[in-house]
Amino acid sequence: MKELVFNIAFLVFSLTLYSQNKTTVSGFIYDKNSGEVLIGATLMEKKTKTGTVSNEYGFYSLTVYSNDTLEIEVTYIGYKQLNIKTPANQNIHKDFNLTVSSITLDNVTIVASKEDNIVKRNETGVVRLPINDIKTLPNLFGEVDIVKAYQLTPGVQSGGEAKSELYVRGGSPDQNLILLDDVPIYYVAHFGGFFSVFNADAINDVKLIKGGFPARYGSRLSSVLDIRMKEGNMQKLSVQGTIGLLSSKLSIEAPVIKDKMSFIISARKNLLPIFKIMGTDLSYNFYDINAKLNYRLSKKDKLFLSYYMGDDNISMSEKTAISNNNTTVKWGNTLFAFRWNHVFNNKLFSNLTLSNTYYRYKNIFEYDVKTDSLSKRLSNSLLTGINDISLKLDFTYLVNANLNFRFGANSIYHTFIPNDEHFSQEGTGLVSTKENYSSSMNAIENSVYLENELKFNLISANMGFRYSSYHIGSTSYYSLEPRILLNCILSKDFSLKYSFSKMNQYVHLLAYSGVGIPSDYWMPTNENVKPENSLQNTIGISKTFQNNKYEFSLEAYHKTLNNLITFLPGESLIGNLDSWGNVVEKNGIGLNYGLELFLQKKSGKITGWIGVTTSRAERTFDKINNGKSYLFKYDRLYDMSIVLNHKLNDNIVLSGTWTYGTGYPITLATEHYTINNEEIFVYSDKNFFRMSDYHRLDVSANFNKKTKWGESTWSISIFNLYNRQNPYYYYYDRKLINTTSNNTGNGYSFKPVYGELKLYQKSLFSIFPSVSYSFKF
């Protein structure tokens, strides 16, 4: 309540103060060549030093109190600065089109924003990496991976060698709200977790939020990865593609009606039968398609249709003269969104999103046999998934450069499909059977939020709350989630920040560990399983150096997680769906805290960052580890990443990344015995031991060439340059040893015997070169 009174007082104060002559300039900021919106571009009125930043739709509104002619400067990293003059005392709609700067031009054109720098931004735990920088980073199999780039920032873990998952500040992947054009996506990896599903060619902007969550975000505990797809080139047909070792991709974007309507379609597919090459009988393929249609209905209205579909498919087939046996596992997402941006006036902007996101995991087994005397057919299919239909309405009210409000509401209709199983059999000696067992549960999740952003010389803030409700059957839960962020700007290049966030999560993930192929079961909160929640406090300092070329932040966080669930040891969901609450351990607690240092060089020929983290992540469940706290599986005491991009000239970019991390916790046996000649191990404390430390150096070189028809790029990467054998997993084994005995006078005999029981380390990737070829015209 105190917070509310405080905010109202600020609002009244600021409205009174500025009830003078004013000019409001509003509109969108675009890339001139493609017509793509520029998110986070800065506008600054030079005389009054009043500034603002374009929002996630490229919209801005700048209100200036002055009777003089306004001198507005528009900047965006990597683009030429734009300056305009406009008369005062009127409301103006003005769209800006910025031009990409060339590296050979003066550095002045490629500066980091003066207004939108880390000191002034009302953010804690937010990381933005430019897509173009991500594309030049070293990669594996020639696959540019957005998620892997963010793993190199402090507080983010990968979850294992070359994995494309996000473990943020001790949270698990299900606690990340991953938004593709404002729509949550549930499973984000291809190829058993080694590549993310996001095709960088179709992405315009990415932002990761680890703490200090604005009230507009909710539904997950640990992070928000906000990904915005490109809208499609409004000016001309543009085609780009990549041929890589693992997959190839092609993107086409073009205007349908110039400056009015455009589309982008981007598709990616693996071409090589990688598992066949590795000598297995498995057939594997994946694909994804991103598509978007963008229509500028008027200066005040924009419509968007976004679509994503991606699947992984792994199968094994045995075909003989009499029988046919097929096993297939498929998993993937389909996502659809319709969005309508409407500018009510030069201060009020809205976005309506109607969306559907569907994650599914499918096991299909088919078997038939036919002989002279026998004919049989069996089939079994199992589907698990989650299907959400969502309606979301967001408003941004930009009162002036120092005060804005965001408010909105969201309603999600969840359909949980833990198990949809079909079994049929027919044939000789079989009772013809068709059995369907389908379980689905529906739940409604609603939320409203209000946040306001205040900016003054010495202090600025983003404060708000989110109120959510959840209904399943006759059970309901309600939650008030306050969000506070304070930014004390102690000097123009130094600030002290504090944030507090309460987050609530109504969907739970049950996943089997240790299996490369996903087997994710999304389960609802119900009368027995409570919603998960987290409380996170962050305090930090931010500093810029050398005219904002360098940004530095040091943040400490403390995060508690409540009502976590996990499988009881040895239990699984299959066969227990009706009573799934009995096979999980509930009311788990997580405690995560750490210190993160992030030094980023954002402009110039050499860009990059150093990220250092020291952290601790623990879990406690009554029936696991005898009720004692244990380290989270991806706890890392120390973690460090160094990333460098060096633009030698317009044609060559060199890049290198080095990562170091304390080994992940692991459970090892403390005793062993035998039963029927089987070696049995006794595991005592969970995650008590640690793997050996992890470190790796990757390098890449990107050779760009401008041609008559467009642009081509050869990218050469070397993964794990110094061939470090990093731990993937550990296992116990007794190796066979050949023993020799001298049979007196009858030569020698050789006999293999099992040696001593030892713990062995398995590594996954040694030094691995990759090459890919990209083109664009």
Add this chain to the structure above:
Amino acid sequence: INDAIVIYFENGVLKDTLKYIDSLDMYGISNNISDYPIIGNTYSVQIYKDGFDMITSKTKIPSKVVISDTAIVPISSIDETGNVFSEISVSFKDPAEEINFYEIAVSDIAFFYDSSNYFYELSTHDNIITSESYYPSLVRFDVDKPQYLLFNDKSINGKEYTIRVYYNPPQREDANRYIANHYINIHLRNVTEDYYKFKTSMIQHLYNNEEDILYGMGEPINIISNINNGYGLFAGFNNDVVSFFIPEQVINE
């Protein structure tokens, strides 16, 4: 340890003191070997040894569930490598009044394999077993199938039920390929909950100890034991066995 004191009780009454038998390298009942445990009775053990905590455990003998019908299809399918799979169907009636746990096993009666304890690896498509936590999922192509199929009666309580399981019979080859002559025992065991938990957790334990570059390593699982201050299992089961002779037959490919 061969000098521990092992005391054995029936329904809480001292029944015997087990002696260490050197030739078998185990402790055994000294009374008449035909003195079988009785259905419904509770049996317990206490083990003492200087320097160790006392070990205790107890169990109950489950009732017998009889095999009402069996059938064999010697050549049910042939995989790509030419391996033949035989199908066995086992029918039984689950007692309605009690919670039951079962184990199905198929052993070779020392005709083809040189061991009377040779148990075939078994697979099944039956949901009652494939839905068990321990049964390897369809995508675990890398692991051997279990030799014992355990299941509970949650979904079949009080019903007559037929389960089909598959095993890979012995084969021989000259100009043709044959399923070899072999005798098998089909076992249907009514087991205790402790036995079921021990065996299922043991199967998972062994699977999760197997390393595979594709699948990685599973989360380590301790075997569930009913031994206080020790490891392993103290339990019995009630076994019904049907024997079959499968004559040699040519595999027509």
